[in-house]
Amino acid sequence: MARWEPDARGRLLRAALELFAERGYDATTAAAIAERAGLTKTTLFRQFADKREILFQGQADSVRVADSAVRAAPAGASALEALREALAALCDGHTPDHRDTGRRIAPIVATSPELQERAGAKRASIAAALQGALADRTGDVDVAGALADLGVRAYYGGFDEWVVGDEDVPLREVVLTRLDRLVAGVGGALAPSAGRRR
Structure with a gap:
């Protein structure tokens, strides 16, 4: 039995x-x-x-949350604001227990090419969900893809930072701060140089 x-x-x-x-x-x-x-x-x-x-349970939930949060953002929200809503929703699904679990999973994944490949597939599935929902809002798949890539980079980088940190800072704050920094950095990198000929 x-x-x-x-x-x-x-x-x-x-x-x-x-x-x-x-x-x-x-x-x-x-x-x-x-x-x-x-x-x-x-x-x-x-x-x-x-x-x-x-180790990768919850992927379907993450994909669903990412997609639905973008789609639920107010009609007047920009694509970046909708992305922020999605990242906040993904972060809010994590509890303090997930911080400890993340600390334990990271070194295990680091030792296994098979697990690293699977982690990449999970990341790609979340990026695809964000891109699809953002593309429906913007009508531009390329812009949606670029935003989704920034969002996933902010989410995973922020999660890694949160996992190893000692401060009692909410994951949402860490991830959204990282997103703001990435957006500002990309904007600065694309801005014309002051010394460049026009």
Whole structure:
């Protein structure tokens, strides 16, 4: 008889993080993760396609949040304001527990090309959601793509900064500050030089 436990996905994540840290990603089996979590391997595969996906749970939610937040921004909002709304919504989905989880996941991903590739795919899926929603607002796929790239860079860079930081600063503040800095930096880089001939 299969064992049932509440919060199976959370239990599997905690077990996977422990085992990946102890044994390494490649040496850890799905069966070992399920056993450590007090669940059956069948339960693990009902929740996730493979052990890799345990670390990337929540991707579908992130994509949905990014898309819907851009679309829910006020009609008069600029594309940049809509992007800020989306990043704020993504940040608000993170709890203090996610900060600790991020600290534990980062070194595991850094040791595995397979996990790095999967992390890139998750990042690309969020960027694509932002680009699609922004393109519908602006009518310009290229501008939407450039904004989405800035947004994803701000979100992931801000998350990395938040994870390693000691200050009790909300993720939203870190990410939006980074976005503002990126936008200002790009604008400055594109501005004509004062000494350039006109």
